[in-house]
Amino acid sequence: xxxxxxxxxxxLLGGLYALFACGLSLMxxxxxxxxxxxxxxxxxxxxxxxSAATATALGTLGATLLVVPLFAVFGYFVQRGLxxxxxxxxxxxxxxxxxxxxxxxxxALQQGYSADTKALNPGSLVSASLRVGSDISVxxxxxxxxxxxxxxxxxxxxxxxxxxxxxxxxxxxxDPGAAALAGADTRHIYGIAAGLAFGTVALAGLMFAMRxxxxxxxxxxxxxxxxEAVVIGGLGSLWGTLAGGMVLGLAQDLGGQWNPAYALxxxxxxxxxxxxxxxxxxxxxxxxA
Amino acid sequence: MxxxxxxxxxxxxxxxxxxxxxxxxxxxxxEGETVAVIGANGAGKSTLMGAIAGTLRPAEGWIYFAGRxxxxxxxxxxxxxxxxxxxxGRRLFPSLTVRENLLTGAYRRRPGPWDENRVLxxxxxxxxxxxxxxxxxxxxxxxxxxxxxALMGNPRLLLLDELSLGLAPAVRDRIYAQLPAILxxxxxxxxxxxDVGQAMRAADQVHxxxxxxxxxxxxxxxxxxxxxxxxxxxxxxxPGGAS
Amino acid sequence: MTADxxxxxxxxxxxxxxxxxxxxxxxxxxxxxxxxxxxAVFAYLPFMLYxxxxxxxxxxxxxxxxxxxxxxxxxxxGLVSVGQQxxxxxxxxxxxxxxxxxxxxxVGVALAAVACAVIAVPTSLLAFRLRxxxxxxxxxxxxEVYHLAIAQDNSLGAGSGEALTTLxxxxxxxxxxxxxxxxxxxxxxxxxxxxxxxxxxxGLALTAVRDDETAAHAAGVxxxxxxxxxxxxxxxxxxxAGGMLLVSQLNVAPDSIFSVQWTAYMIFITVIGGIGTIEGxxxxxxxxxxxxxxxxxxxxxxxxxxxxxxxAAAVWLPRGLWGLVRSRTSLSLFPVGYTVRGLTNGRGS
Numbered sequence: 029x030x031x032x033x034x035x036x037x038x039x040l041l042g043g044l045y046a047l048f049a050c051g052l053s054l055m056x057x058x059x060x061x062x063x064x065x066x067x068x069x070x071x072x073x074x075x076x077x078x079s080a081a082t083a084t085a086l087g088t089l090g091a092t093l094l095v096v097p098l099f100a101v102f103g104y105f106v107q108r109g110l111x112x113x114x115x116x117x118x119x120x121x122x123x124x125x126x127x128x129x130x131x132x133x134x135x136a137l138q139q140g141y142s143a144d145t146k147a148l149n150p151g152s153l154v155s156a157s158l159r160v161g162s163d164i165s166v167x168x169x170x171x172x173x174x175x176x177x178x179x180x181x182x183x184x185x186x187x188x189x190x191x192x193x194x195x196x197x198x199x200x201x202x203d204p205g206a207a208a209l210a211g212a213d214t215r216h217i218y219g220i221a222a223g224l225a226f227g228t229v230a231l232a233g234l235m236f237a238m239r240x241x242x243x244x245x246x247x248x249x250x251x252x253x254x255x256e257a258v259v260i261g262g263l264g265s266l267w268g269t270l271a272g273g274m275v276l277g278l279a280q281d282l283g284g285q286w287n288p289a290y291a292l293x294x295x296x297x298x299x300x301x302x303x304x305x306x307x308x309x310x311x312x313x314x315x316x317a
Numbered sequence: 318m319x320x321x322x323x324x325x326x327x328x329x330x331x332x333x334x335x336x337x338x339x340x341x342x343x344x345x346x347x348e349g350e351t352v353a354v355i356g357a358n359g360a361g362k363s364t365l366m367g368a369i370a371g372t373l374r375p376a377e378g379w380i381y382f383a384g385r386x387x388x389x390x391x392x393x394x395x396x397x398x399x400x401x402x403x404x405x406g407r408r409l410f411p412s413l414t415v416r417e418n419l420l421t422g423a424y425r426r427r428p429g430p431w432d433e434n435r436v437l438x439x440x441x442x443x444x445x446x447x448x449x450x451x452x453x454x455x456x457x458x459x460x461x462x463x464x465x466x467a468l469m470g471n472p473r474l475l476l477l478d479e480l481s482l483g484l485a486p487a488v489r490d491r492i493y494a495q496l497p498a499i500l501x502x503x504x505x506x507x508x509x510x511x512d513v514g515q516a517m518r519a520a521d522q523v524h525x526x527x528x529x530x531x532x533x534x535x536x537x538x539x540x541x542x543x544x545x546x547x548x549x550x551x552x553x554x555x556p557g558g559a560s
Numbered sequence: 561m562t563a564d565x566x567x568x569x570x571x572x573x574x575x576x577x578x579x580x581x582x583x584x585x586x587x588x589x590x591x592x593x594x595x596x597x598x599x600a601v602f603a604y605l606p607f608m609l610y611x612x613x614x615x616x617x618x619x620x621x622x623x624x625x626x627x628x629x630x631x632x633x634x635x636x637x638g639l640v641s642v643g644q645q646x647x648x649x650x651x652x653x654x655x656x657x658x659x660x661x662x663x664x665x666x667v668g669v670a671l672a673a674v675a676c677a678v679i680a681v682p683t684s685l686l687a688f689r690l691r692x693x694x695x696x697x698x699x700x701x702x703x704e705v706y707h708l709a710i711a712q713d714n715s716l717g718a719g720s721g722e723a724l725t726t727l728x729x730x731x732x733x734x735x736x737x738x739x740x741x742x743x744x745x746x747x748x749x750x751x752x753x754x755x756x757x758x759x760x761x762x763g764l765a766l767t768a769v770r771d772d773e774t775a776a777h778a779a780g781v782x783x784x785x786x787x788x789x790x791x792x793x794x795x796x797x798x799x800x801a802g803g804m805l806l807v808s809q810l811n812v813a814p815d816s817i818f819s820v821q822w823t824a825y826m827i828f829i830t831v832i833g834g835i836g837t838i839e840g841x842x843x844x845x846x847x848x849x850x851x852x853x854x855x856x857x858x859x860x861x862x863x864x865x866x867x868x869x870x871x872a873a874a875v876w877l878p879r880g881l882w883g884l885v886r887s888r889t890s891l892s893l894f895p896v897g898y899t900v901r902g903l904t905n906g907r908g909s
Contacts, residue, residue, distance in 0.1 A: 062693035064642065114875045121874045123640055123693055124831050128871035131824050135860040135867070192424060199410040199421045206408040209370060211396035211425030211470060248820060252704060255697045259690075293708040296701055300686060303698070307689045 031285060033164045038281030040166065042274030043174030044239075047232035048254035049261075049269045050181060051225030057264065058201045058221040059115065061122040065130035066254060068247030069226060070233030072133055073099050075244075077234050078146050088148055088238065096230045103226025104219040111222065112215055130247065137244035150238035173235045177273075180228055181266050187224075197221055256299040262309025271310055321384060323348045323505050324369070324400075324474055329378035331361075331368050338364040340529040341378070346474065346522075351496065351506045353516035356526035357549060362509040363405055365526070366478045369507070370402035371395045383473065397425045401472035405479045405509075407463040411452035415443060418451050418462055422469030429471025430502045436465040439495055457488035464492070468499065475499065477508035481515060493519055513545060527551050580901050583759070591893035602744050606737040614740045615808065620849045621747035622804045623829060627841035628750045629797035630826035635836035636758060637790035638770045640692075642823050643699025646683075646706045647676045647795045649818035651802025653710055656812060659726045660715070666742050669803035676799025677792045684791045688784065700820065707818035721813025724806055739808050746800045751894070753793060754838050758896040762789055828870040834880030838894035843882050 052066050063069075073095050080091040110129075114121040150169055157165045188194040200207040200217045208214055236242065236250070253276060261272025276295050283294020302309065322345040329342040339361045346352045356362050367373035369380060371392030380388045387398060395401075401422070409418050419433055437444045440461045446454070451462060460480060467475055481489040489512070496506060496519060510516040516523060517537040525533040525548040533540065533548035546552070606614055626648065633639045654672035659665050683702060690698040711719045727735055757763060765786040768776035777783050806812045825848065833844020848866065855862035873880055885891060 056693070060693070062697055064696070110871075110875070117875050117878050119692070120634070120640060120835070121878060123696055124827060124874035125871045127642065127824070127827060128867045128874065131828075132864050132867040132871070135863045138860055139864075192420070195413070195417055195421060196424055198413060198417075202410040202412050203408055205372065206404060206410065207421070208391075208393045209372070209396070209402050209404060209408075210421045210466065211393050212421075213391070213393045248700075252697065252701055255694075256701065259694070259698075289712060293705065293712075296705045296708070299701060300705065303686055303689050 030163070031282075034281045034285045035278060036160075036164055036166060037170065038278035039274045040170040040174045041277030041281065042257075042270065042272075043170075043177035044232065044235055045253050045257045045273030045276055046177045046270040047173070047180060047228060047235060048250055049257040049273055050184060050266060051227075051229040051232075052251075052254045053258050053263075053266065053269050054184070054221055054228075055225045056258075058197055059111075059218055061111070061115065062126070062255070063111075063225070064123060064126040064251065065133060065247070066126075066225075066229055067249065067251035068130045068133040069099070069103075070229045070236065070250055071242060071244060071247045072137065073230035073233040074148065074237035074242050075137055075141055075146070077237065078148055081148065088150055091148075092231070092234050095234065096227055099230035100223040100227030104223035106226070107219045107222030108215055112218060115218075130251075134244050134247060141244065143243055143245075145241035145243045146237075147241040148234065148237040167239075169235075169239055173239070176231065176235065177270060180231070181270055184224065184228075185266055193217070193220060253295070256295065259309055260299060260302045262312035264313040265309075265311050268309060268311035268313065275310070322346060323350075323383060324507065325379075325381040326369070327379050327381075329365075329368060329375050329380065331364050331373055331375045333364070338529055339368065339375075342526075342529075342531060344524055344531065344534075346505055346507050348473075348505055349500065349503070350522060351500065351508070351520045352522045352524065353520035354507070354509045354524050354526060355511075355513050355516050355545075355549065356532075358511075359528075360526040361529045362526055363478055364529075366402060366405075366476055366507075366509055370400065370404075370476055393425075396470050396472070397427065399427060399471075399473035400476065401467035401470045401474075402476040403460075403463045403467045403478060403480070405482065407456075407459045409451040409454075409459050409462055409466070411450065413451055414448050415451055415454070415462055416447040419465050419469050422466035424470075426469060427471040427473075431468045431471050433469070436468055439468075439498060440465065456483050457485070457492065460484060460488075460492055461495075464495070464499075468504075472504055475504050475506050477506065479509055479511060481510060481512050489515065513549065517545075525549055582899050582901065583895060594893075599744065599748055603741065606740050611733075611736055614736060616849065616853060618740055618743040618804070618808050619852075620845055621743035622801045622808075623825060623845040623848060624747040624842055625750040625797055625801040625804070626822065626826045627829040627833070627845055628754050628838070629794040629801075630823070631830045631835060631838075631841045632754050632757075632790055632797075633794045635830065635840075636763070636766045636770065637787050638766075638773075639787060639791065640696045641699040641794075642696045642820065642827075643687075643701070643703035644794065644798050644826060645818050645820055645822040646699070646703035647680065647798035648802035648805065648822045649703075649710065649814065650679060650706060651676050651799030652806040652812045652817045653716055653802075654799065655803040655806050656716060656722060656724060659724060665724060665727055665803075665807050666738060669742060669746065669800055669807060672803040673796040673800040676802075677796040680792045680795035681788075683795075684788050687791075688787070703818060703820070707814055710818070711814040717813070719814060721811065721816075723811045727807070727810065739804075742807065743804050746804055750797045750800075751838060751842065753797065755894050755896065757789075757793065758838070762786060763896050766790060824867075828866045830880075831870045831873045832866075832880055834882030834884075834886075836879070837882050837886065837892075838896065839892075840880050840882040844880065847881070 048070065052063065055061060055063055077091040077095045080086050080094055081088050086094065110125065111122060114125040157167045158171065159165055188198055196207060196212045197217055197220065199210065200212060200214055204214045207217070257273040257276050258269055259272070260275050261268035275298065279298040280291045280295040284291030324346040326342055326344040329339055330337065331339040342365065354362050354365060364373060368375050371390060375388060379386060382398060382400060385398065387395060390398065410421065413421070419436055437447065443461065451459065454462065480492060493515065500506065520537060523535065523537050523540060524531050525545060527548060528551065533544060605617065630641070630644055633641050651672040654675040655665050655668040658668040658671055663671065687695065687699055687702060710716065716722055730738065765781045768779065768781050769783050769786055773783055802817065805817065829844035829848050830841050832847060833842065834840025851862050851866060855865065877884065
């Protein structure tokens, strides 16, 4: 029955991956760029929350409520200040600029915080577990993370489908020139997309930091997982990303049951299999949401 | 009619790289008027529309709209100013529905008579298809939606770039038949048209472009077919002379 | 016209000489001579310099090789890979494996290049299913797969790595010297490979693909084959560089040899030096090595500095330092293009 437990854990892990992935998916859908520093920004958020939680009386929840919106605003300005300029320079420039950012952030964090691992204390209630049946033990944290993922994805869907700005985001994803002719300042629209991406990835980073320890170098690994979740789920579908995350989490946990050293490899192999046999992903859509 | 024209272009010069696409263009659109710009391919018609809509930067010259210098105004701010372009090739948003496409036009709407209801009334077939993805419409239907999208911003000046392109004559006629309704609500129209006959029928003033310059201008009634032909193709009046 | 009129007609203007097409100017000739001289000078250095300096130069040679390969992929074939560390690692482990089988490690470096090219064939079948930015991340995932797979292999030291012991027959001085010369050979071969490939049909094909893939396809260019060729050569070059790393460090561990840090170096060097030119990676590697030596004592600050330089170059100086030189002087030491002289169309040539 440990297998059932592994399945449940793996599926719930998908929620965390979906949180990491939705920002990546959004930025690619709207701006056609992959932010190679995506995972590193999550780690940066985790470190900022760690500092906020330990240096002040805020505690973890307070730090979360502070850091996530701050990061969203930060993302808006990173987009308008740097990434927008890279977009204007050429298709290669955004990839290279975000890669450079990734290296800068990792090394700056290492200088600032040292290479030791840190962790965010989620509080005694949240780190408790829920017993389901006789063999399955599910941590509250995993459940909350999954629930958060569903809430965030639903909110993003609503935003994109029902609001004026969300509609314009989808329009700009289709044809930025025509969107400008309809009155949209594309730089502002892109800034909003980036802000959403940074906010969600900050939340993802914090939820990760609560479940396991982190150090400055884990950013790229999370980027790869987020990327795999997007590709497995299928480009253009937010809910597909959740499905992709769940498949990835399942593969990793089942692989880890077989042999702990195989966990990550199993996830990568599933990704490569999807790439080889169904490159459009499990639930491809032609839209960004 | 007030004395000052709604749109006033003077000395406009626009380059495409090293090629001079427009050379010292002078053009006015009065309030309530329909002005047509005709010319062969490469004459500079779409460049002119691009400069007025803000997608192209002029090297020299001025564009005045309602007394305001909009020459350097970014494209997305011209909608709020009252200039809306229906671009060549329609350029609807394929992943949005018909209704959502219309609503994007209202992103920076000005106060005015055009709203979703009014626009759907202009093209009655649209009401039933409002929930369909725009990519599934025919060329003529897409043209109608594109016009509707521009109208949702309540422009004072509606720019129509190559309305007839890719459309069957009957479809084109149906679209042109809606123009009077648009004019009646107080919008002026500047249109670019490959079909000379259609332009002459629809417009109060016709300008003919040739190699970036205005070769002929005036009300259609005062222009002879021969004059238009010569201006369009760049033939001089004297027989046997070099062009 | 009658014969008389033909004779008295004005003589026709002398026919203008046909335009000439040349592959390189005088600068290229000098650089050919200069390169040979430089190689000779470099080859002599081990007799003159201390071990520390030759080791730095070996690092420089390795970086030149790696960056040239990344440049071949990204600057010419338009394939931005963030996973070249896969072949660096595979190359190093290939030398290790060959050494276990009794092959001399210095010879193993060349074999490792071949081995990596072979592995790159099926790898490219998967990787080419992704395009653009997604291709970049996909290559990174593939590198991770090789990383994790090798780390499972106990005969090669598993997660903690292994030392290379089969060079202990050499005296340290001799070993350092031969390492140096092999490194020089690898760097020279990488540059030569790029130059010869790009001067030929592959270069033309790649330029066409880089400019407009669909049009190139329509013009009959075997697009996928050209890209794959570039990918295989880059794999071989990075494999040789990886072999060099093992031979000079005498030790390899999966986490460090498969680290994305190597690709980071390749990217920084190429972007700062000048992407899309053969001279760029050499110039960039020189800048990188100097900065690395200057700041090696201050921890990782030099990486932050290089990262910032790369970001700045990517956004504001997309043609890199060599691009700056070229725009001012039209200098091309390794010309791969075609120069047309003698066009008389009224505009002058």
